Amino acid sequence: MSMKVLITGANFNNKGAQSMLFVTIDELQKRIPDCEIYFGCGLGDPELDNVCFKQICFSREGRYIALGGKQAVFNFFVAIAKGCMRFVKGKRTNLWKFMDARKYISSMNLIVDVSGFALGDKWSRRTNENFLNTIRLAKRHDIPVFIMPQSFGPFEFPSGMEDIKDEIADLLRYPVTVFAREKEGYTFLTRDFGLKNVKLSKDLVLQNAGVNLNHIYVNPPALSLPEIQTEHNVGIVPNAQCFRHGNVTEVLDIYHAIIEELLAQKKEVYVFRHSGEDLAFCKRIAEMFEEEAHVHLLENDFSCLEYDAFVKNFEFIICSRFHGIVHAYKNYIPAIALGWAVKYRELTENVGQSSYIFDITSDTCDKAAIIEAVRRMADNAGNEKEVIKSHVLKIQAENCFECISEWVKSNNE
Numbered sequence: 001m002s003m004k005v006l007i008t009g010a011n012f013n014n015k016g017a018q019s020m021l022f023v024t025i026d027e028l029q030k031r032i033p034d035c036e037i038y039f040g041c042g043l044g045d046p047e048l049d050n051v052c053f054k055q056i057c058f059s060r061e062g063r064y065i066a067l068g069g070k071q072a073v074f075n076f077f078v079a080i081a082k083g084c085m086r087f088v089k090g091k092r093t094n095l096w097k098f099m100d101a102r103k104y105i106s107s108m109n110l111i112v113d114v115s116g117f118a119l120g121d122k123w124s125r126r127t128n129e130n131f132l133n134t135i136r137l138a139k140r141h142d143i144p145v146f147i148m149p150q151s152f153g154p155f156e157f158p159s160g161m162e163d164i165k166d167e168i169a170d171l172l173r174y175p176v177t178v179f180a181r182e183k184e185g186y187t188f189l190t191r192d193f194g195l196k197n198v199k200l201s202k203d204l205v206l207q208n209a210g211v212n213l214n215h216i217y218v219n220p221p222a223l224s225l226p227e228i229q230t231e232h233n234v235g236i237v238p239n240a241q242c243f244r245h246g247n248v249t250e251v252l253d254i255y256h257a258i259i260e261e262l263l264a265q266k267k268e269v270y271v272f273r274h275s276g277e278d279l280a281f282c283k284r285i286a287e288m289f290e291e292e293a294h295v296h297l298l299e300n301d302f303s304c305l306e307y308d309a310f311v312k313n314f315e316f317i318i319c320s321r322f323h324g325i326v327h328a329y330k331n332y333i334p335a336i337a338l339g340w341a342v343k344y345r346e347l348t349e350n351v352g353q354s355s356y357i358f359d360i361t362s363d364t365c366d367k368a369a370i371i372e373a374v375r376r377m378a379d380n381a382g383n384e385k386e387v388i389k390s391h392v393l394k395i396q397a398e399n400c401f402e403c404i405s406e407w408v409k410s411n412n413e
Contacts, residue, residue, distance in 0.1 A: 003032055003408070006108045008040040008058055008134050009115030009150075015275050016205075016323030019304040020114040022216055023208040024148065025053055027401040028112070029215040032408055038108070043082055043098060050218050060126070062101035063133040067140070101137070110146070111138050112404070114204065117151040117343075119168065121158070128164050135171045145175040146404055149201045151343050152185035155192060169193040177403050179204075182346045201400040202350055205326050209396050211305065223306045226298055228313040230268040235311065238285060238338075239320030240277045245340060246361030254338075254360050254367055255285045258318060261371050263294055265378045270314070272298040274307060274324035315381045318374070320360075322347065329392055334384040336373055351391040353384065 005028055010021035025037055029052075040058025048055055061082075064075040079098035111134065118131040138145045157164055172178055172195055179201040180186035186200045201207075213220035236255065243251055262269050271286045273279050279299060286297035302310060308327045311317065316334040319325045322343055328335045329351050337344050337357045348357045356377065358370050377384065 003035045003109045004038065004107055005032070005035050005110045005112060006038045006040055006056075006058070006104075007053075007112050007114060009113045009118065009131075010039065011042055012045055013276070015302070015304045015307060016321070016326075017114070017116060019205045019308075019323050019327070020116060020148075022211050022304060023205050024112060024114050024401075026211045026215045027204075027208060027399070028404070029212070031401060031405040038104065040101075043079065043086075050221070052214075052216060052218060056104050057097040057100040058134075059098055059101070060130045060133075062098045063130065063137060065099065066102040066105055066137055067133060105137050105143075106141050108141070108143050110144050110404075112146050112148060113150075114148045115150055120151070120153045121156050121161075122154075125161055125164065128168075132167055132171050135174055139171070139174050144407070146407075147172075147175050147178040149179040149181040149204045149400055150185075151181050151341075153188035153192075155188060165193075169195075173197065176407055179400055182342050184342050184346075199400075199403075202395050203323075203326055203347065204400055205323060206330060206347075206350075206392065207396055207399050207401075208330075210330075213305070223303075223309050224300075225302075225306055225310050226300060228270070232267050233314045234262050234267045234269055235314045235317035235319070236269060236271040236282075236285060237274050237317055237319040237321055237324045238271075238278055238281045239274075239324075240281055242320050242338065242340070242361055243281055246365075250365075251360055252284065252288070254365070254370060256288050257367055257371055258374055259285075259289060259295060261374045262378075263292065265375070267294070267315075267378070269295045270298055271295065272300065272302075272310075274302070274319070274321035276301055278321070316377050316384070329388055332385050332389040332392065334377060334381050334388060336370070336377055338370075350395065352387045356384075 007021060007024050011017045021039060028035055028037060037053040039053050039055050041055055043057060043059040061075040061079040064071040113134060115131055118127055135145060155165055172193065175197060178189065178195065178198045180189055180198055181201065181203055183200065186198060189195045189198045259269055271282045273282050282297060286295060289295035311328050311333055312331050314333055317328050318336045318338065319328065320338040322339065325335045325337050325347060337348055338360045339357065340359045340361045345357050348354050356373055359365060
C-alpha cells in the first residue's frame with residue numbers, strides 16, 4: 001500500500017506558498033516515488049486539473065469540524081455560509097467540500113506542513129490556532145508530522161492570549177522535526193519552550209535545485225513568458241506590504257531614486273510583480289517614468305515556475321518579495337533586498353549578500369546608502385553572481401527533506 005502524504009500550509013494565492021508546495025511535492029516524489037500526495041487547500045482555492053497530486057479541502061473551518069466540540073458546530077455553519085456566498089457570486093463550488101478534513105484525515109500516513117510563517121504574536125489567535133489545529137488532528141490520529149523550514153515568533157502575546165504559549169509548548173513537542181528557518185525562530189523555540197525536536201535549516205525553496213514538472217503535472221504546460229530582447233536588464237519587484245508598513249510617499253521616492261540611478265547606468269528597467277496584490281504598486285512606480293522608453297511595466301501574473309524562469313533575464317533585481325529573492329538566488333541572480341523582516345536579513349547573509357539588504361519601511365532608512373548599493377551592484381553583478389552560486393550549491397547539498405527520507409527508511413525496516 002502506498003504512503004499517503006498530506007501537505008498543509010500552502011496555497012495558490014501567494015506565489016511563495018505555491019513555490020513551497022511545488023518544491024515539497026517534487027522532493028517527496030524524489031524520495032518516496034510511490035507515495036500518494038494530497039494538497040490540503042482552502043475553501044476558496046481553485047480546483048486544479050492536469051496535476052499529479054490530489055486536492056482535498058483542509059480549511060480552517062474543516063479542521064475545527066474534524067476536531068469536534070463546540071467550535072465544530074459554529075464552523076460548520078460558517079463553512080455553509082461561505083459556500084453559499086461563492087455560489088451566489090457564480091463561482092463553481094462543492095458546498096460540502098469543507099467536510100474533506102474529517103473524511104480523509106484518518107487515512108493519512110504523514111503530514112508535511114509548509115506554512116511559511118503562521119505562529120507568533122504578529123498573528124491573531126485564529127491564525128495561531130489554525131496552525132496548531134493541524135498538529136492536534138495529527139496527534140489525535142497518530143499521524144507523524146514534519147514542520148518544514150519556516151519562521152516562528154516572537155511569542156509576546158497580548159493580554160488574553162497568553163494561554164496560547166502553553167498550547168504551543170505542548171503541541172510543538174509532537175512533530176518528528178520542527179525546522180526553523182531563522183536563528184531567531186530557533187532560539188525562541190528552544191529557549192522559550194525548551195523544545196528538543198527543532199533543527200535550523202535554510203528556506204526549502206532555496207534548497208531545491210529545480211522542480212521536475214513531471215512530478216507536478218500530468219502533461220507539463222508550456223511556460224508563458226514575455227520576450228525580453230534588450231540587454232543590461234534590471235528587474236524591479238515591489239511588495240505591497242512595504243507600502244502598508246512604510247510611508248507611501250517616501251517608499252515611492254526611494255524607487256524613483258533607484259530607477260533614476262539605473263537609467264544613468266544605461267540599464268533597461270522592468271517593473272513586474274511576484275504576487276497578485278503587487279500590481280497596483282508596480283503601476284504607481286512605472287507611472288513616475290511613463291515618458292521614459294527604457295522603463296517597462298509588465299502586468300503578467302506569473303506562476304512560481306514562470307517567475308523562476310523569467311528572472312534569469314536580468315543582471316540583477318531589486319526585490320521586496322522574500323521568495324522573489326529566493327528564486328533569483330536559486331538562479332544565481334544577484335538581488336538588492338528591500339525588506340523589513342528578520343527573514344530577509346538572514347536570507348542575504350546565507351548567500352554572502354548582507355551588504356545588499358535595506359529596510360525601506362524604517363524612518364531611518366538611508367536612501368543614499370541604497371543608491372550606493374545600486375552603483376556597487378551595477379559594477380559587481382558578475383562577481384556577486386559567483387559568490388551567490390558558491391553559497392547556494394553548499395545549501396543545496398544539505399537538503400531538509402533528507403530527514404523525511406531517513407524517517408521513511410527507519411519505519412520500513
